[in-house]
Amino acid sequence: MDSSMEQNILVTGGAGFIGTHTVVQLLKEGFKVSIIDNLDNSVLEAVDRVRELVGPNLSKKLEFNLGDLRNKEDIEKLFSKQRFDAVIHFAALKGVGESVGIPRRYYDNNLVGTINLYETMSKWCFHHLRPFMENLRKFHACVEDFQLKALNPYGRTKLFLEEIARDIHRAEPEWRIVLLRYFNPVGAHESGRIGEDPKGIPNNLMPYIQQVAVGRQPELNVYGHDYPTKDGSAVRDYIHVMDLADGHIAALRKLFTDPKIGCTAYNLGTGRGTSVLEMVAAFEKASGKKIPMKVCPRRPGDSTVVYASTEKAEKELGWKAKYGVDEMCRDQWNWTNNNPWGGCRVLDPSSRSLSCMKGKGVIRGCSSRSELESKKEEECGLLSLPDDVALECLSHRFVAESRDLRAMRYRLGKLEPYMYVYMHMYPEDPCPRWFVLHPPATSAQTGAPFELLASGSTSRILLREDGLGVYCIGGLMNDGKPTSEVTFFSAIDHLVYRATPMKMARSGASAKENNKTRLAYEAKLAEANALVASVTGISSDVESKIYSAESKLAEATRKSSELEMRLKEVETRERVLQQERLSFAKE
Numbered sequence: 001m002d003s004s005m006e007q008n009i010l011v012t013g014g015a016g017f018i019g020t021h022t023v024v025q026l027l028k029e030g031f032k033v034s035i036i037d038n039l040d041n042s043v044l045e046a047v048d049r050v051r052e053l054v055g056p057n058l059s060k061k062l063e064f065n066l067g068d069l070r071n072k073e074d075i076e077k078l079f080s081k082q083r084f085d086a087v088i089h090f091a092a093l094k095g096v097g098e099s100v101g102i103p104r105r106y107y108d109n110n111l112v113g114t115i116n117l118y119e120t121m122s123k124w125c126f127h128h129l130r131p132f133m134e135n136l137r138k139f140h141a142c143v144e145d146f147q148l149k150a151l152n153p154y155g156r157t158k159l160f161l162e163e164i165a166r167d168i169h170r171a172e173p174e175w176r177i178v179l180l181r182y183f184n185p186v187g188a189h190e191s192g193r194i195g196e197d198p199k200g201i202p203n204n205l206m207p208y209i210q211q212v213a214v215g216r217q218p219e220l221n222v223y224g225h226d227y228p229t230k231d232g233s234a235v236r237d238y239i240h241v242m243d244l245a246d247g248h249i250a251a252l253r254k255l256f257t258d259p260k261i262g263c264t265a266y267n268l269g270t271g272r273g274t275s276v277l278e279m280v281a282a283f284e285k286a287s288g289k290k291i292p293m294k295v296c297p298r299r300p301g302d303s304t305v306v307y308a309s310t311e312k313a314e315k316e317l318g319w320k321a322k323y324g325v326d327e328m329c330r331d332q333w334n335w336t337n338n339n340p341w342g343g344c345r346v347l348d349p350s351s352r353s354l355s356c357m358k359g360k361g362v363i364r365g366c367s368s369r370s371e372l373e374s375k376k377e378e379e380c381g382l383l384s385l386p387d388d389v390a391l392e393c394l395s396h397r398f399v400a401e402s403r404d405l406r407a408m409r410y411r412l413g414k415l416e417p418y419m420y421v422y423m424h425m426y427p428e429d430p431c432p433r434w435f436v437l438h439p440p441a442t443s444a445q446t447g448a449p450f451e452l453l454a455s456g457s458t459s460r461i462l463l464r465e466d467g468l469g470v471y472c473i474g475g476l477m478n479d480g481k482p483t484s485e486v487t488f489f490s491a492i493d494h495l496v497y498r499a500t501p502m503k504m505a506r507s508g509a510s511a512k513e514n515n516k517t518r519l520a521y522e523a524k525l526a527e528a529n530a531l532v533a534s535v536t537g538i539s540s541d542v543e544s545k546i547y548s549a550e551s552k553l554a555e556a557t558r559k560s561s562e563l564e565m566r567l568k569e570v571e572t573r574e575r576v577l578q579q580e581r582l583s584f585a586k587e
């Protein structure tokens with residue numbers, strides 16, 4: 001039996017692009033894997049797809065934990081539950097351009113998270129076994145012992161992390177640390193089931209190209225045409241993500257088998273440079289799609305040419321990249337073509353849930369945008385989102401970005417099968433207000449910054465539907481101010497859908513006086529509740545009772561699992577102490 005059968009690996013950021021591909025390979029190699037991920041730039045669906053790819057037996061060895069490394073408790077919880085033989089640390093932000101604009105976010109996420117991880121490992125891991133592998137994206141450096149230099153805050157976080165790793169190793173030589181320096185990971189799993197799909201507008205070249213190919217972005221901005229290179233565009237060393245995943249397995253084996261590894265860096269690249277324009281041409285060839293381009297000035301923080309020296313990894317890890325640019329583009333296209341909206345569930349507008357809502361007028365107010373335009377202000381009440389807009393939102397036509405939403409998702413701490421709705425109001429109210437259309441008991445627990453549509457138990461609209469989950473659509477009154485836009489947050493796939501600014505949701509928004517607005521709203525609310533009852537067969541009275549019972553049950557379950565968790569913690573600590581005592585005795 002392979003010794004890796006017994007080895008348990010913690011993978012931080014395991015739901016992300018490189019994380020998922022590495023987890024697939026780890027499981028196939030017989031390792032047990034525990035993921036911790038805050039889903040900041042990933043979706044849970046990707047983990048389900050990893051399970052699907054490795055099959056039911058290997059899936060049993062995979063565990064997912066929602067957590068954020070900046071939150072020490074989240075890591076402590078994991079380490080107190082089980083023993084890890086090694087940690088692969090992927091969880092980090094990686095946008096060069098974004099890091100120039102918001103450096104604090106990068107320092108907080110990449111540095112604080114990693115320091116917390118080291119601290120927890122120090123506390124829980126045995127002194128003789130602390131293998132740790134960190135992914136460090138490239139710096140300008142091409143050979144491992146080049147002098148390191150970072151050109152942007154993102155690069156600097158990685159540079160600091162290397163220094164921290166070396167300092168820790170100097171102080172506590174029992175650590176075994178491999179620092180993997182990736183070049184530009186692209187491509188996807190050959191099945192086309194997992195791949196890269198960043199939330200919001202992509203920062204990196206290949207995700208951007210893939211979105212242009214499927215019509216999610218109109219054209220590619222090519223940053224820089226005056227670099228001293230063969231065609232004026234910047235040159236990078238692109239590496240297939242499956243090669244990269246295999247590089248991790250090779251490095252992990254090295255960690256386990258070489259007690260003298262200390263703290264060592266390896267480049268994971270192909271050693272070949274490809275320009276932006278060459279990459280676009282290769283993708284066009286693989287996909288048969290024309291990628292419209294616009295030449296733009298250089299992007300701040302970018303370097304001209306970066307490619308790897310791969311000798312050290314080849315010699316010491318016995319690893320070498322197998323794939324070239326053509327295979328990278330082939331697999332990237334296969335993934336995108338099969339998943340134009342990434343690894344998340346795409347709702348079919350003709351699905352039962354939606355047509356049910358539409359047919360019954362639950363998404364209502366107006367049946368089209370033009371009807372909305374022609375209506376008198378007072379006539380549009382609650383739920384005045386036009387059907388076509390709502391359906392567009394629901395079928396992923398509008399994807400937007402909101403860090404607040406991510407924060408909210410994380411604070412909720414669990415994956416709620418609900419859809420939340422909020423509206424921005426302008427110009428007086430710069431902070432978006434949250435209108436959580438959700439069972440009141442649960443909403444109340446989440447606390448600020450969530451607000452219910454209005455106070456009182458009837459102030460929500462809830463639809464129960466088939467296997468897709470539960471969807472809520474709603475409008476609001478906003479004291480006579482115009483509403484600029486509507487955003488949906490789907491807790492099902494963790495994406496945000498935004499309807500473009502429009503004259504809509506006049507649900508009270510444009511009524512002249514507050515009182516009049518309130519009355520109009522209340523009347524519409526009663527009407528909406530009746531509609532919901534007619535669709536779901538559940539009246540709001542019965543609903544309230546169900547939710548109150550459900551929330552009591554949820555609270556009881558939460559308390560009982562807390563107690564269980566504490567018990568397990570105590571048991572694990574006892575076991576650890578016992579083992580340490582034994583190893584002391586042996587020494």
Ligand SMILES: O=c1ccn([C@@H]2O[C@H](COP(=O)(O)OP(=O)(O)O[C@H]3O[C@H](CO)[C@H](O)[C@H](O)[C@H]3O)[C@@H](O)[C@H]2O)c(=O)[nH]1
Nearest residue numbers: 094096137138184185203204205208221222223234276299
């Ligand atoms: O829309 C885009 C995006 C990128 N580029 C150009 O394409 C090249 C590659 O840019 P990426 O953003 O894809 O990658 P970087 O070389 O900036 O590398 C960054 O992204 C990589 C992901 O592929 C790794 O995370 C790496 O560590 C990190 O520095 C650069 O010349 C960039 O200016 C464009 O022309 N248009």
